[in-house]
Amino acid sequence: MDTIIINGTNDKAFKDAAKALRDGKLVAFPTETVYGLGADALNPDAVRRIYEAKGRPSDNPLIVHIAEISSLNELVAEIPEAAALLIDAFWPGPLTMVFKKSNLVPDIITAGLDTVAVRMPDNPIAQKLIKEAGVPVAAPSANISGRPSPTTCKHVIDDMKGRIEYIIDGGPCQVGVESTVLDVTSDVPVILRPGGVTLEMLEKVLGNVYTDPVLEIKGDIKPRSPGMKYRHYSPKAEMFLISGDPDPVAKKISELIMESKRKGLRVGVLTSRENADKYNADVIVNVGSVKHIEQIAAGLYDSLRTFDDKKVDIIYSETFEEKGVGRAVMNRLKKASAGRIIKADEEN
Ligand code: TXA
Numbered sequence: 430m431d432t433i434i435i436n437g438t439n440d441k442a443f444k445d446a447a448k449a450l451r452d453g454k455l456v457a458f459p460t461e462t463v464y465g466l467g468a469d470a471l472n473p474d475a476v477r478r479i480y481e482a483k484g485r486p487s488d489n490p491l492i493v494h495i496a497e498i499s500s501l502n503e504l505v506a507e508i509p510e511a512a513a514l515l516i517d518a519f520w521p522g523p524l525t526m527v528f529k530k531s532n533l534v535p536d537i538i539t540a541g542l543d544t545v546a547v548r549m550p551d552n553p554i555a556q557k558l559i560k561e562a563g564v565p566v567a568a569p570s571a572n573i574s575g576r577p578s579p580t581t582c583k584h585v586i587d588d589m590k591g592r593i594e595y596i597i598d599g600g601p602c603q604v605g606v607e608s609t610v611l612d613v614t615s616d617v618p619v620i621l622r623p624g625g626v627t628l629e630m631l632e633k634v635l636g637n638v639y640t641d642p643v644l645e646i647k648g649d650i651k652p653r654s655p656g657m658k659y660r661h662y663s664p665k666a667e668m669f670l671i672s673g674d675p676d677p678v679a680k681k682i683s684e685l686i687m688e689s690k691r692k693g694l695r696v697g698v699l700t701s702r703e704n705a706d707k708y709n710a711d712v713i714v715n716v717g718s719v720k721h722i723e724q725i726a727a728g729l730y731d732s733l734r735t736f737d738d739k740k741v742d743i744i745y746s747e748t749f750e751e752k753g754v755g756r757a758v759m760n761r762l763k764k765a766s767a768g769r770i771i772k773a774d775e776e777n
C-alpha cells in the first residue's frame with residue numbers, strides 16, 4: 430500500500446486525510462503526547478485494521494479521541510463527578526479517562542470490556558482532524574506493537590509506511606510520553622498508567638487518587654488496564670536500569686561498560702546531561718538535564734529508538750526521580766528494561 434505523507438499545514442491534503450479517516454481508512458496524526466494511529470471508532474472494520482497494522486493483541490483496548498465535550502455524552506453511560514472536575518481542569522490535554530461505556534461503542538474498541546477510555550487531545554492538528562472527520566477517532570500510539578511510541582513523523586514513517594493510508598506530519602510531540610490513564614468508574618479514581626497529567630496534578634483537583642498496585646509491585650497481579658501486561662516501549666537490545674545516587678550510578682555504569690566491552694559487546698548508555706561526559710561507551714544518548722524532567726520525557730522515545738538505529742547489543746540507563754512526569758518516565762524505562770534494575774551501591 431502507498432502511504433501518503435502530508436504536512437499538517439497543507440489544507441487541501443488535510444481535508445483528503447480527514448475524508449479518508451471518515452471513509453474507514455487509517456490516518457496517523459500528531460498529538461501532544463505521541464503520534465496516534467487513527468480510525469473511525471464507530472466502524473469496526475476500520476478499527477480491526479488498526480490491530481493488524483500494529484500487530485497489536487486484540488485483547489488490548491483502544492482510546493477514543495474526541496474534540497468536543499458533546500461527543501463524550503454519546504460514548505459513555507455516565508460522567509461521574511470526579512470526571513467532570515478533571516474535564517474542567519485538564520481537557521483538552523494528556524489525560525485519558527476510563528468510563529462505563531454506552532451501547533454505541535463497538536466491542537472491538539473495548540476488547541469486550543464494559544468500559545471505554547476517552548481522551549480529548551490538545552494538539553491543534555489532532556483537534557482539527559477529529560472535527561473535520563466528524564467521527565470519534567480510535568487511536569493507539571502509531572508504533573509497531575512492542576516498539577517505543579513515535580514522537581516524530583520519522584518514527585511513524587519507520588514503523589507504518591506501507592501499512593496505512595496517511596501520515597500527517599505535525600513536528601515533534603511536546604509531552605513525549607503517553608497520556609495518563611485514569612479509571613473514574615470507582616469511588617476513588619485509579620491511575621492505570623502514569624503520564625502527562627501527574628499524580629500531583631490529579632491530587633490537587635480530587636484530593637484522593639489511587640495508583641494501580643500493578644504499577645508498584647512486581648508479581649502476579651491481574652492488570653486492570655490490559656495494556657499494562659505487555660512488554661512495551663522496548664528497544665531491541667537488552668536494557669538495564671542502574672539506580673542509586675548520581676556518583677555511585679556513574680561509577681557502576683562505567684564498570685558495566687568495561688565489563689560488556691571485554692565481552693565484545695557494543696554498549697549504549699542513556700544518561701543525564703550531568704553525567705554525559707563520564708562514560709566511555711560506543712553510543713551515548715544524552716536525554717537532558719535532571720533539572721528538566723519534562724525535556725527528558727519529550728526526548729525519551731527518540732533516545733530508545735536511537736539505540737536501535739545504532740545497533741547496540743546492550744544498554745545501561747540512569748534512573749530518574751519518581752515525581753511529577755518522572756513517574757511516567759520511570760514507568761516507561763522499567764517496561765523498556767523489563768524490570769531489570771541494578772542497585773549502584775550494592776556490592777556484587
Ligand atoms: O497519549 C496517548 O494516550 C496516545 C495518544 C495517541 O493519544 N495513545 C495511546 O494509546 O497511548 P495506546 O493504545 O498505546 O494505549 C492505551 C492504553 C493501553 O494501556 C490500554 O490497555 C488502556 O489505555 N485502555 C484502553 N481502554 C481501556 C479500558 N477500557 N480500560 C482500561 N484500560 C484501557
Ligand code: MG
Nearest residue numbers: 569570578607
Ligand atoms: Mg502504545
